[in-house]
Amino acid sequence: MYWEKELEVLDRKNLEKLQVERLMKTLRQAVNSSYYGRIPEISKAIKSGINSIDQIRELPFTTKENLRNDFPWGFLSTDKREVVRLHSSSGTTGNPTVVYHNRHDLDSWANLMARSLYAAGVRDTDVFQNMAGYGLFTGGLGFQYGVEKLGCLSIPAGAGNSLRQIKLMRDYGTTVAHAIPSYLGRLFDVFKEEGLDPRKDTKLHTLVIGAEPHTEEHRRRIEEMFGVKAYNSFGLSEMNGPGVAFECTEQNGLHIWEDAYVVEIIDPITLQPVADGEIGELVMTTLDRVAMPVIRYRTRDLTRFLPGECKCGRTHRRIDRIAGRSDDMFIMKGCNVFPMQIEGVLMKLPEVGDDYRILLETIDDQDEMIVEVEVKKDWFKGDLSFLDKLQKHLIHLIRDEVLVRPMIKLVEPGSIPKTEGKAVRVFDRRKK
Ligand code: COA
Numbered sequence: 001m002y003w004e005k006e007l008e009v010l011d012r013k014n015l016e017k018l019q020v021e022r023l024m025k026t027l028r029q030a031v032n033s034s035y036y037g038r039i040p041e042i043s044k045a046i047k048s049g050i051n052s053i054d055q056i057r058e059l060p061f062t063t064k065e066n067l068r069n070d071f072p073w074g075f076l077s078t079d080k081r082e083v084v085r086l087h088s089s090s091g092t093t094g095n096p097t098v099v100y101h102n103r104h105d106l107d108s109w110a111n112l113m114a115r116s117l118y119a120a121g122v123r124d125t126d127v128f129q130n131m132a133g134y135g136l137f138t139g140g141l142g143f144q145y146g147v148e149k150l151g152c153l154s155i156p157a158g159a160g161n162s163l164r165q166i167k168l169m170r171d172y173g174t175t176v177a178h179a180i181p182s183y184l185g186r187l188f189d190v191f192k193e194e195g196l197d198p199r200k201d202t203k204l205h206t207l208v209i210g211a212e213p214h215t216e217e218h219r220r221r222i223e224e225m226f227g228v229k230a231y232n233s234f235g236l237s238e239m240n241g242p243g244v245a246f247e248c249t250e251q252n253g254l255h256i257w258e259d260a261y262v263v264e265i266i267d268p269i270t271l272q273p274v275a276d277g278e279i280g281e282l283v284m285t286t287l288d289r290v291a292m293p294v295i296r297y298r299t300r301d302l303t304r305f306l307p308g309e310c311k312c313g314r315t316h317r318r319i320d321r322i323a324g325r326s327d328d329m330f331i332m333k334g335c336n337v338f339p340m341q342i343e344g345v346l347m348k349l350p351e352v353g354d355d356y357r358i359l360l361e362t363i364d365d366q367d368e369m370i371v372e373v374e375v376k377k378d379w380f381k382g383d384l385s386f387l388d389k390l391q392k393h394l395i396h397l398i399r400d401e402v403l404v405r406p407m408i409k410l411v412e413p414g415s416i417p418k419t420e421g422k423a424v425r426v427f428d429r430r431k432k
């Protein structure tokens, strides 16, 4: 029924006691880093102690900006020799955000992953195919070690190449797979093109879907297409990656693991806690990380606590599926994109005019990012083959920056419709 019973069904009073103990330990570890070492509230809390978890509100928030500004070592709280892995965001224009792990951290993460999968009904008898990107994406190795800890036969397929994914599924009898929801429509189409039906021609019974926002209706559609139960998996690299919050077999919100994180939901404007059940920004503190603790991290993800107890018996609170973000980041094919990254690439080129917009569309069941770019008037004269070269160059530069290949549409100045007031750059018309 449970992977770590003593922690998963701990009564709230003892869970909070554990959180306070672990928070103190975390603060004492964090203060070794040059960033937290400079924050007086942290040293003060270490001196005076913390009696109730609500006192966490006396500590300042940490933002993505803070992580970037103190790149690369400012948040490292151990000796470099202890660190055994890093995960990092892309970012050739700005500093990336990097997270370091020591052996304890990786083991603790794998355990949270195994616990999450177990809660969704995955067992050591399953064959688990991971269709997330490996390398620096946390969805690759994050799932990998959790699945191995749980004891499934793991297939580290990685992202892309749908025909091979299908072959792997059929050759080895995959029963559970992890993928990004927007990819599954494409995968289903390839099944159909091959004259196959995943409901009949595979042994799949469960899909784990996450890494990007999706609706309840989208989940139901995926379940219908593949003849499976699909469970929502939430995480972010700053808090390890996947394994932060996960649906149990009740499919009734995501349990957020409170022995490993302190979870707050705040109003992104007033920065005060919202009333119970209201939507706000998720703020998280690591409780079991040594190489790089992060305190009161503003995730920018919008969600709410769900009321009541879960039938599964787990006492860790549940959050609702992510409703959006309080910044302008969007996710395309599982890659996080900030519009400023694209603007940064465009504005470096003298041929590019002042206006651009980013259209996110679903074409043939595949999500695509179309960047419309104004080119200065002079370049539309004479030899137009130059435009072809510029288009290819932009595809290359933007792909290097955000990891997704864009479609580029070059247009004459003045042809991009103006929006009223603040320029709207991103138009999300994807089928959800
Ligand atoms: N997951 C898995 N495969 C994906 C995908 C996704 N999110 N998005 C696209 N693909 C597949 C495509 O279907 C295509 O395969 P096919 O032609 O055999 O069907 C192949 O990847 C290439 O797609 P394309 O659109 O040409 O690629 P791109 O250059 O825009 O880059 C990826 C696409 C897949 C390489 C890139 O988006 C990626 O690595 N995504 C994975 C992100 C991820 O795993 N995130 C997890 C975070 S925890």
Ligand code: AMP
Binding pocket: 138, 209, 210, 211, 212, 213, 214, 232, 233, 234, 235, 236, 237, 238, 241, 299, 301, 321, 322, 325, 331, 336
């Ligand atoms: P990364 O740090 O690259 O793993 O990206 C983390 C971000 O992906 C989160 O902050 C969310 O915005 C988004 N994300 C991850 N999982 C989900 C999910 N299940 N639903 C909605 N958004 C998600």
Ligand code: ZN
Binding pocket: 248, 249, 250, 255, 310, 311, 312, 313, 314
């Ligand atoms: Zn539950």
